[in-house]
Amino acid sequence: MTFAHPSQPASYSWEATSEAVAERYGLPVESIARFDLNTVTAPSEVAERAVRAGRFEVPISEYPPSDYRRLVAAAAARYGCDPAELLVGAGADEILDLVGKAFIPPGGRAIVPTPSYAMFGVVTSQRGATVVAVPRRPAGEGFALDGPAIRHAAARDGGADLIWLCDPNNPTALSEPEGSLARLLDELAADATMSDRRAPVVVLDEAYAEFVDRSQADLRFRYPRLVVVRTLSKAYALAGLRVGFALARPAVIEEIAVYRPPGSVSVVSIAVGEAVLLDDTVAPGAVARLGEERQRFAAGLTAAGWSVLPSMTNFLLVDLGSPARAADVTEGLLRQGLVPRTFPAEHPLAAYLRLTVRDREQDDRLIAAAQALAAR
Ligand SMILES: Cc1ncc(COP(=O)(O)O)c(C=O)c1O
Structure with a gap:
């Protein structure tokens, strides 16, 4: 470590x-x-058609509706959650930034199982916090998370503020074995209770979830401080649109929303994002x-x-x-x-x-x- x-x-x-x-x-x-x-x-043709149709909720001379309601409704239907469990950002990257602002205090500590997405370390460092790098298991073990090492790091020095997880993981291209994240979250919660501290916020970046046809967003019901991150940049082939989401319990979303800028997602992005999310194909x-x-x-x-x-x-x-x-x-x-x-x-x-x-x-x-x- x-x-x-x-x-x-x-x-x-x-x-x-x-x-x-x-x-x-x-x-x-x-x-x-x-x-x-x-x-x-x-x-996709669906996205291109929505751009060509040019039917935006408000003219592009106006700001997008402050609650991005149409995009939120479409994402809630697609991800199977309540609209109050979603926060919209300019790509997953803005979500990571907002989560960092909400939950990593200056002088704090955030755990990054390495190797993983570079922005986890960048956001942590920009918060004036310490990156605690916990190596993943070797390539021969699928670069899996090292659960005991993460728990150990999370418990040190009064407890970590946040743990950055990514599944499937960039850049190792693999997903965690079935059940391992649920087990880790249960253990982190139990460790925190035992030592009478607040369990760390856990970010689960699911930018590539569609490729494995599995989201573990339901884990928020057993670990309430879980923030799942989704994006339209990968399987929806819309990286240039800049649309991402945080999916978490409403109380957690409220804590993140404090840091949300007034209108970082464009009216064009809302219309196209809504169209692709509502389309099953x-x-x-x-x-x-x-x-x-x-x-x-x-x-x-x-x-x-x-x-x-x-x-x-x-x-x-x-x-x-x-x-x-x-x-x-x-x-x-x-x-x-x-x-x-x-x-x-x-x-x-x-x-x-x-x-x-x-x-x-x-x-x-x-x-x-x-x-x-x-x-x-
Ligand atoms: C794990 C992960 N999270 C987030 C992002 C950024 O996604 P977005 O384009 O939605 O900001 C990437 C992009 O490569 C990524 O690999």
């Missing part, structure tokens, strides 16, 4: 922009393919297409000699054996205009690359590049 004491807040780091890659390698910018952002290619259709393409992409990379880990999500983790080889391969891919997600030298996945499953044409370019690099 490592403790990082904040001096200056951490910030999110992106891969190079398409323009920067194009300029550096002398390529047309249209030829750059992004494998780093975990998006799903091509919005959008997410399942994207997930089915993705499943087939993921298998084809993984098989192609494996045939090129790469070690591709199992994935339940819309991205693959590739083990290149060493950080030097990962850097070499990254350079080779960038030369072809293919942008992978890399991990810095100190990261537990420094020897890996993360690759979003794209469409057939882009994936074939990456497979061809992998073959060429293997042949070198």
Whole structure:
């Protein structure tokens, strides 16, 4: 377990922009393919129709209704919860930020099972709090959460304020075994009761839930301080729309809502978000297409000699054996205009690359590049 004491807040780091890659390698910018952002290619026809129809609740000269009521109603129907259990944000990222503001005090402590989504550490650090990194189990054990280590960290130093969980987890692409999160939450609640402290808030980021067709949002009824995070950026193929949700018990939502800005989600986003959430085919259709393409992409990379880990999500983790080889391969891919997600030298996945499953044409370019690099 490592403790990082904040001096200056951490910030999110992106891969190079398409323009920067194009300029550096002398390529047309249209030829750059992004494998780093975990998006799903091509919005659904339902979304495109809603944009074209242009029937927004209020003209775009006006602010969106303050309660985002149409979007909330559609999300409540889709996620099977009460509207009072939802809070809308400009993507899951804004929700993570608001949750951090509500529940991580300056000088506090938040637990991040690592590796996981980079924003958990960033938000914690920006709150002037300490990131308590708890390593996950090794790749051979599916990078599963280390329950005893999380409980231990949560109990130390007067108790952690918050625990960031992600299932399925980015960047390890796998989901926790059935029942393990419920068990962990029960244990955390019991530990807190025994030592007479408040149980930590637990954030369960379910950005990729549709890909495993499982949400564990019902755990909020046994662990009332659970905040589940959902988004339209992944299975709904609408990352550019910027719509995400917190799903939690009404009292918890009220605590988060204090930090909500007046109108961070646009009237266009409300209309399109409502349309896709009310449609039964959008997410399942994207997930089915993705499943087939993921298998084809993984098989192609494996045939090129790469070690591709199992994935339940819309991205693959590739083990290149060493950080030097990962850097070499990254350079080779960038030369072809293919942008992978890399991990810095100190990261537990420094020897890996993360690759979003794209469409057939882009994936074939990456497979061809992998073959060429293997042949070198
Ligand atoms: C686990 C996780 N949470 C949140 C996000 C951000 O989602 P949004 O686009 O809704 O802000 C991502 C994006 O990659 C993610 O992987």
